[in-house]
Amino acid sequence: MSTATEPQIDADQLQVSRIRALRGPNYWRLAPVIACDVQLGGLEQISSADIPGFYERLTEAIPTLAEHHCTRQEPGGFLERLREGTHLPHILEHVALELQSLTGSDVSFGRVVPSGDPDTWWVIVAYEEEEVRSMKQFDSAHLRPPWSKRRNVAEYQCGD
Numbered sequence: 001m002s003t004a005t006e007p008q009i010d011a012d013q014l015q016v017s018r019i020r021a022l023r024g025p026n027y028w029r030l031a032p033v034i035a036c037d038v039q040l041g042g043l044e045q046i047s048s049a050d051i052p053g054f055y056e057r058l059t060e061a062i063p064t065l066a067e068h069h070c071t072r073q074e075p076g077g078f079l080e081r082l083r084e085g086t087h088l089p090h091i092l093e094h095v096a097l098e099l100q101s102l103t104g105s106d107v108s109f110g111r112v113v114p115s116g117d118p119d120t121w122w123v124i125v126a127y128e129e130e131e132v133r134s135m136k137q138f139d140s141a142h143l144r145p146p147w148s149k150r151r152n153v154a155e156y157q158c159g160d
């Protein structure tokens with residue numbers, strides 16, 4: 001039975017409302033980035049540690065996330081953050097980078113920053129191939145991650 005203290009998790013709350021390719025030098029770096037507007041709705045206070053089985057399902061789907069340093073400055077750093085509980089846009093950032101890496105792109109730059117709108121986060125990730133850049137790939141059936149029934153889902157200043 002649920003209790004009043006258990007988080008309510010509704011994957012439909014996560015929305016990607018805009019995706020922009022910034023093809024030249026931009027605010028975040030000199031090379032191209034994807035800027036993605038993400039709204040979390042009721043998931044704003046949810047971390048990866050709040051979702052039963054999330055860590056296991058994500059690492060099974062994308063084992064190579066184990067190579068991400070994140071803020072810990074060594075391989076496995078991101079997985080530590082994931083186990084401890086990290087914000088969903090941070091996870092989106094790492095997944096977007098890793099999916100590109102798996103297709104052969106050499107990308108590692110990512111950030112999650114407040115947009116100025118309290119309901120919207122900006123997920124900023126590097127890309128090399130514009131055809132690969134679109135996070136809409138999460139909506140395609142063959143790439144839809146198994147940790148979410150609908151739209152998939154990646155903090156803060158990683159810098160890895």
Ligand SMILES: [Zn+2]
Pocket residue numbers: 070071078090094155157158159
């Ligand atoms: Zn990170």
